Amino acid sequence: MMPAPIIALANLRKRFGSTVALDGINLTIARPCIFGVVGPDGAGKTTLLRILVGLLEFDATTATVLGYNIASQARTIKAHLGYVPQAFSLYPDLSVQHNLEFFAEVHGLPRAVFLQRAEELLAIAQLDKFTTFLAASLSGGMKQKLALICALLHQPQVLILDEPNNGVDVIARNEVWTILRQLRHVTIVMSTGYLDEAERCDELAYLYKGRIRVQGTPDAVKARFPWQVYRLLGDLSPEFLAALRQTPWAKRVRVVAETVTVQTALTRPDVQAALHDLHGDGVSLEPVTPTLEMVFTELTEQAEREVMSDG
Amino acid sequence: MSEDDTPTILVENLTRRFGTFTAVDKVSFRVERGEVFGFVGANGSGKSTTIRMLCGLLAPTAGQARVAGLDIYTQADRIRSRIGYMSQKVSLYANLTATENAWFCGGLYNLPQARIEERQAALFPRLGLVGRENTLVRELPSGIKQRIALACALLHDPDIIFLDEPTAGVDLINRQVFWDLIRELAAEGKTLFVTTHYLDEMEYAHHVGFIDRGQLIGFDSPLGLKMTFAGGYRVRLLHDDPQVLAQAEEALRSVGYTVAPRSNGEVQLLLDDGSKAQLDRLRHFLQTLDPHLDFTAALPSIEEVFAGMIRQRQAAHQESR
Numbered sequence: 001m002m003p004a005p006i007i008a009l010a011n012l013r014k015r016f017g018s019t020v021a022l023d024g025i026n027l028t029i030a031r032p033c034i035f036g037v038v039g040p041d042g043a044g045k046t047t048l049l050r051i052l053v054g055l056l057e058f059d060a061t062t063a064t065v066l067g068y069n070i071a072s073q074a075r076t077i078k079a080h081l082g083y084v085p086q087a088f089s090l091y092p093d094l095s096v097q098h099n100l101e102f103f104a105e106v107h108g109l110p111r112a113v114f115l116q117r118a119e120e121l122l123a124i125a126q127l128d129k130f131t132t133f134l135a136a137s138l139s140g141g142m143k144q145k146l147a148l149i150c151a152l153l154h155q156p157q158v159l160i161l162d163e164p165n166n167g168v169d170v171i172a173r174n175e176v177w178t179i180l181r182q183l184r185h186v187t188i189v190m191s192t193g194y195l196d197e198a199e200r201c202d203e204l205a206y207l208y209k210g211r212i213r214v215q216g217t218p219d220a221v222k223a224r225f226p227w228q229v230y231r232l233l234g235d236l237s238p239e240f241l242a243a244l245r246q247t248p249w250a251k252r253v254r255v256v257a258e259t260v261t262v263q264t265a266l267t268r269p270d271v272q273a274a275l276h277d278l279h280g281d282g283v284s285l286e287p288v289t290p291t292l293e294m295v296f297t298e299l300t301e302q303a304e305r306e307v308m309s310d311g
Numbered sequence: 312m313s314e315d316d317t318p319t320i321l322v323e324n325l326t327r328r329f330g331t332f333t334a335v336d337k338v339s340f341r342v343e344r345g346e347v348f349g350f351v352g353a354n355g356s357g358k359s360t361t362i363r364m365l366c367g368l369l370a371p372t373a374g375q376a377r378v379a380g381l382d383i384y385t386q387a388d389r390i391r392s393r394i395g396y397m398s399q400k401v402s403l404y405a406n407l408t409a410t411e412n413a414w415f416c417g418g419l420y421n422l423p424q425a426r427i428e429e430r431q432a433a434l435f436p437r438l439g440l441v442g443r444e445n446t447l448v449r450e451l452p453s454g455i456k457q458r459i460a461l462a463c464a465l466l467h468d469p470d471i472i473f474l475d476e477p478t479a480g481v482d483l484i485n486r487q488v489f490w491d492l493i494r495e496l497a498a499e500g501k502t503l504f505v506t507t508h509y510l511d512e513m514e515y516a517h518h519v520g521f522i523d524r525g526q527l528i529g530f531d532s533p534l535g536l537k538m539t540f541a542g543g544y545r546v547r548l549l550h551d552d553p554q555v556l557a558q559a560e561e562a563l564r565s566v567g568y569t570v571a572p573r574s575n576g577e578v579q580l581l582l583d584d585g586s587k588a589q590l591d592r593l594r595h596f597l598q599t600l601d602p603h604l605d606f607t608a609a610l611p612s613i614e615e616v617f618a619g620m621i622r623q624r625q626a627a628h629q630e631s632r
Contacts (some may be wrong), residue, residue, distance in 0.1 A: 040482030041453055139354055167479055169353040169508055174618055193482065196511060196614050231608070233587040256514050257347075257494065257533070268605075284591055287549065287607045293511070296483055 004067025005030045006158060006187045007052065012060040014047055014210075021047040022058070023210035029187060029203075032157075034180060036201030037191040038296070043207040045191040046086065049162050052189065053083045065158060079107075082151030086162040089147050092136035096127055096146055099135055100153065107154035114153065121149035124179055141172020148179060152186075159183070161190035165197060173197070195292045206296055209307075213299045218292065225290040225298065227251055227263040230271060235282040236260055243278050254294075261288055317380055319344045319471055319502040320365065325374035327360050334360040336525035337374065342518065344470075347493055347503045349516035351617055357525040358506060362473060365504070367391050379470050392420070395464035398475040402460040405449035409440060409459045412448060416463040427466065434462045438492065454485030461492070472496070474505040478512065490515045510614040521617055528620055533613055534585065540616040543581035545571065546593070547609035555601050562600055568593075579609055 005028050012025040022044045029035055037045050050056045052065060054074035063070040065077045090099050097118075104114040122128040125145040130138070135146060144164055151159060165173045177200060180188055190201075198204050198218065205215040214221050244262065245253050249271075252263040264271060268285060275283050320342040327335040335357045342348040352358040363369040365378050367387030376383045379393040403412045410431065417427035435441055438458040448456060457477060464472055474493075478486045486509070493503055494515055505516065513519050514533055521529035521536075529536055538544055550556050553576070560578045564570050571579040582589050585608070597604040611619070 040484065041480070141354065167476075167508065170351075170510060170614060170618055171353040171621055173508075193480070194509060195483070196612065233590060256490075257516070259514065284587060284594065286590060287605055289607060293483065297487070300484060 004064065006032065006066060007189070008062050008064045010060060010062035012048075012051065012058060012063055014044075014051065014056065014058045020210050022051075025210075025212060027205065027212065027215070029189070032185050032187045033202035034188045034190070034200070036198045036204035037189065037207055038193075038195070038198045038204055038292075039191075039207035040193075040300070044210045045207055046162055048207070049083075049160050049189065049191060052158075053081065053160055054078065079154070080157045082154070082156035082159045084147045084151050084159075084161045084164055086166065088143065090135045090143065090150065093134060095132050095134055096122075096138070097131040099146060099150055103150040103153050109154060117153050117155070118149075121152055124182060125149050126175070139172070141168050141175060144168055144172065144176060145179065148176065152183070157186060159186050159188045161188065163191050163193060165192065165194065195296070198292055206299055208300055208303050211303075213303060214295070221292065221295055222290050225295050227265060227290075227298075228267070228271075229261055229263050229288040229290050229294065230268070230285040231288050232260045232262060233284050233286060235280075240278065240280055240283070244280070247274065247278070249274055252298075263294070318342060319346075319379060320348070320504065321375075321377045322361075322365070323375040325361065325364060325376050326372050327357075327364060327369065328372045333525050335364070335371075338522070338525075338527045339374075340520055340527060340530050342502055342504065344502055345497050345500045346517040347497045347505060347515060349513040349519040350504060350506050350522065351510060351513065351519060351613075352506075352522035353621075356522045358522055359475075361522065362475065362504070362506070366394060366396065366473060392467070393470050395467065395469035395472040396475070397460045397464035397472065397477055403448045403456060403463070406447060408445050408447055409435075409451075409462075410444045412459060413463055413466060417466050420467040422467055430466050430468065431462070434465055438462050439488070452485075453481050454488070457481050457485070457489060458492075461489075465496075469501075471502045471504060474503060476506055476508065478507060478509060486512065510617060511612065513613045519613065521620060523621055523624060528624065529616075534610075536613065536616050537610040538585070540619060541581070541611055543569065543583060544585035544589075545609045546580050546582065546590075546606040548578040548580070548597075549605040549607060550601065550603060555604065559597065559600050559604055563596070566596070577609070580606070 007027065007029040009025050009027045012022055014022040025048060037048060039045050047056065051058050051070065054070055054077060066080055068077045070077065091102065094102065100118050122131065125148070127142060127145060130142065135143060138146065148164065165176060192198055201218065203217055204221065205212045214224055241253065241260065244250050249264050249266050250262050251265070254261050266274065268287070271285060275281070318341040322341065323339050324337045325335055325339070326333065326337055338361060350358055360369065364371050364383060365376060367383055367390040371383065378390045381390045381393070383390060404415065407415065413431050414427055435444065438461060440455070440458060440462060443451060443455055448459065478489060481489065490512060497503055507513070516533060518531065519533055519536060520527055531539065548556055548559055556578050560570055563580060569581040571581055582593070593606065597606065
């Protein structure tokens, strides 16, 4: 018999009053991996994660975690699942050690198991020298690491992280990633607003207005980008750029500081010929791999156009 | 030298100690008028202490700094009238409308009501706030709130605007809109001093400074920082056939190109600079080898450069102990 998928969702829907938060989510995670849920504010990221944790009611044809039904077997799932919500989830006036003890109690961990797990996790998170510090006195990055190891005490198979690195600086963010990378057999589902973080996930889903617009490995997602991207070098006068923007073949001209890129369906020789018509003979092209930012911008605008044409 | 040629922010050996702890350690840099300057550091690196000194809110222990040509020791009051400050965290009154927030801010700077309204009429359309004037701030999406906060910071027409994590919690599309605005303001002669944890945004900066444990460990253009870290302008050869790549690798080496050791089977070259002339020369050479040979830039991201520099410093620090 095939093992049950780690997460299986089919036609998952959620409304808050008249607002549709999730509009038919289909998602299967078969093997342990770091799965990123990316999307703008209000896309439905937190709602999706809260449903996986069993905190919200929903409609779906299938919704299972580790083969258990989310709606009817939430308590069983909970024993195998760790969750770090977006808001600070620790007790600020308890020490690092006491916070860990509290979470161990909640999960009914035997004392000996707790002591061993806590020691391992404190070392991985480099918090072993701070066990007596109050949680409130820790830096943002250290708080985040503490929340993470509290959620890992009971050795969950699935870890749900809601924007774990929001507002955390780069160095602390890298430390959190170092911890996540060590959890080889744990499936991590995390939401993020940082594209460099999405880039590090094994697989990701871009959520917009309650629907998954694209899903796959970061490379596969980029391969779905419909246009070629070229960086333009040379004499890029404002007049030239204005003329370029008017041409129908230039689907998007993006200027980020001194870097100008054009997105187009044309092949390179055709672009070069088209530039000649714009008196852009002094301009040369360098192919560029599309970034996740380009892909997500494109998908967001596509979705907006669909809304418009739906009336 | 005319006034326009003097840098807007000039910092020399700026130092601040708290007891025995040196929060800011002999930091020197300059920011020219009309520039976007990105200031990057982890929490506790000395970033905020530096900003507080430049805003005239905290006296330095040693060193010099001039902001808008004014001395931070003796002219802090005048500096505060020439700068604007915006932060996503401490921003607006949620129970006031955009207009009421603007009036309140204008009041803080003693602007006459007519002047506030004149500035508001100029700024709101530009920042895409028309139609949002009379909505309570708490009912608005974060992208709009952020632009209202920017409008408030610009109300008294400051020369320099400090933006402290202005895009925290703002989504991708609104972040792009915001940064395009920032560059427009710079083109008009404003100076923008920006901090962020989204290091990909530093692509919009003219210059970027890295601070770590109180010391400025990097200061350059985004491209300059990447090239220094990568050892040159790094490009990756593109071709479907590994054999063509291997032949090209050999040919490039034989004519004196610096070929980097292979990683993931990719053929990468290091060029001295990324100038158009140099890239065109490489392209012509590749064309003589195979018409389908091409290349693309393979430079590290700003985040990779920053994290890498910090790692190197930590390693050096551990060794010296």
